[in-house]
Amino acid sequence: MKYNFVEISPAGKVRITRNKLIVGMLNKPSFNQNAYGEFLGTLLRFSGKNIFSRKITILDIEGNKVLGEIRFENWNTKVTIDYLGKSYPGELSGESGKWQVADSELGISFESPGLTQTDTFFEQNDMNPAMVLATLYVRGFYKMNRMMVIGAGVLIASVVIGIYLISS
């Protein structure tokens, strides 16, 4: 089944619709690891200690019960998502910044839209809706991280150029 995907904010605020009816969303504030999301009746919360945290806890929507965790590995290009006793590996797929998370037991995978795709669609059939949400969360996390790295790079370059100009 095809679903429309609209990114409302670059940090990962996302709306998912089917025939104009909202069937999911991910609300992740900028520069914060906490988010909540829902897709096809599955409601979850994601929580990280701080913006440098590489381990994100997956909780129920009330934020009371821990259901799993997302661990970022290999310079944030791989993830392992543990959810309700099952492990789902995921990795960055290609230059476009798509994330692919697999359910090896079922032999299926879900691929998120790329980082620059803000109004597109994705396919979801048998993949657990919680994994779809987790993958979209990972995409938002990675995008925010890239923006921070680029921002830091620009800042360092500006400082270096400034020092060079002053000293010359």
Next chain:
Amino acid sequence: MKIIQSIDISKRYVMGTEIIDALKSVSISVNKGEYVAFMGPSGSGKSTLMNIIGCLDTPTSGTYILNNKDVSDMTENELAAIRNKEIGFVFQTFNLLPRMSSLENVALPLIYAGYSKADRTEKAMLALKNVGLETRAHHKPNELSGGQRQRVAVARALVNDPSILLADEPTGNLDTKTSYEIMDLFDQLYTKGNTIVMVTHEEDIAHYAHRIIRLRDGLVESDKVNPNPKKSGQLI
């Protein structure tokens, strides 16, 4: 008792230079235990109204009261909590997890709600019994027919005892015979006191509801009690 009350609800979308009034001052109310169908052509505003009724979107203006709570000005966090407690969604796709039995699929929302395993099993079994599938509790989705899968999805939507069952084209993926089977189930749920709000574009399916609200161009075109709701397998 009013479960849903929308007062002068409007929804405006700004798309570049274009302004779209998807809903224009819509006022409707749905009482506890009613069975209502929303109908309307594409662009009529029915999806927008369903999004607001399901607390998935907020109106641009107007008031929406759900089960005595004014939800029009709630934060997104508060809306998520309301959706979790008050609304059971049934989608066109069944969205059952393939490796889990019917019972495990139905019990899934109860894991999030913090129930013990014994309570989850008991409640899920009761929900399956309510949709007539207690004998299929240990079957996996691929061992069930399309109609049975949708029944499991309905049981899952009802397992947390929501105030409303919100169904988006619940028969959209089913053949005619199975569609009637699901409508028969909705009728039974209505008889048991459940509040059902259904969106459909199928005239035939809408006539199972006891009240039909038609929308056109963002306005309520008609809101009529259906004097002769269809029963299973009847043709209109």
